[in-house]
Amino acid sequence: MTFYDFARSVVTVIFKPLYRVQVIGIENFPKDSRGVLLCSNHIHNFDPILVGICAPRPVHFMAKAEVFRVPVLGGIVRNLNAFPVKRGMSDREALRKGLSILKEGHVLGLFPEGTRSKTGELGKGLAGAGFFALRTDADVVPCAVIGPYKSFHRVKVVFGKPIEMEKLRKEKASADQVTELIMAEIHKLIREYQ
Known part of the structure; x- marks a missing residue:
């Protein structure tokens, strides 16, 4: 068992009953080995954890570079498949x-708003x-986290159907x-689902 799997099991046991987590649309999540770009809204610091335990495949999240400089926490976050991004500038290394991750057929988790x-x-x-x-042929899956994050109040994680990207790629749509x-x-x- 990897550290990711172990941590996911432990956190699931705590989070799912505490926040009465309801997962909707899991059948929309691609199960094959293609890359998946998972894009979610961002309402709470726990969003990466919650989306990570609800997604059926391991998720690699970008996290602000400052987190990786915190003793102990930086190592834990790295072992949870996260990688650093420098905010407020074009971080070529993070983009690469x-x-x-996507080209290797993994799941990349993003919060497009850039911040909570x-x-x-x-x-x-x-x-x-x-x-x-x-830039990839990854499936693009929208995701919504619907709160509030209050003990024993329901939090929903909703996975939408993959967005049709082929036409946009052919038409060279802008980012x-x-x-x-x-x-x-x-x-x-x-x-x-609110």
Whole structure:
């Protein structure tokens, strides 16, 4: 058993009953070995944990570089398949790492807003999500986390159907256009299941 699997089992036992987690749309998550770009809204610091334990395949998340400099925590986060990204600038190394994860057939988890929403409302997505969607043939899966994160109150994690990307790739759509489409799909899930 890997550290990821062990940590996931432990956290699942704590989180699922504490937040009465309901997973919706698991059948929409691709089960084959193709890469998956999993894009979610971001309402709480626990989102990566919750999305990670609800997804049927291991997820590799980008995390702010500062986390990796914290003693002990940095090592744990690295062992949970996360990798650092420098916020507020174009981080070529993080972009290369993300592309590599998708091309190797793994799941890359992103919060396109780039940071946690202070209001709980869905913010504007950054072009990074569109960049990864256009540069690979990965399936793009929208995801909505619907709170609140309060003990024994239900939190829903909703996986939407993969977004049709072939036409957009052929038409050479911009990264911003694709990100807008991804955000619109996340917004639909929030409206439908709130």
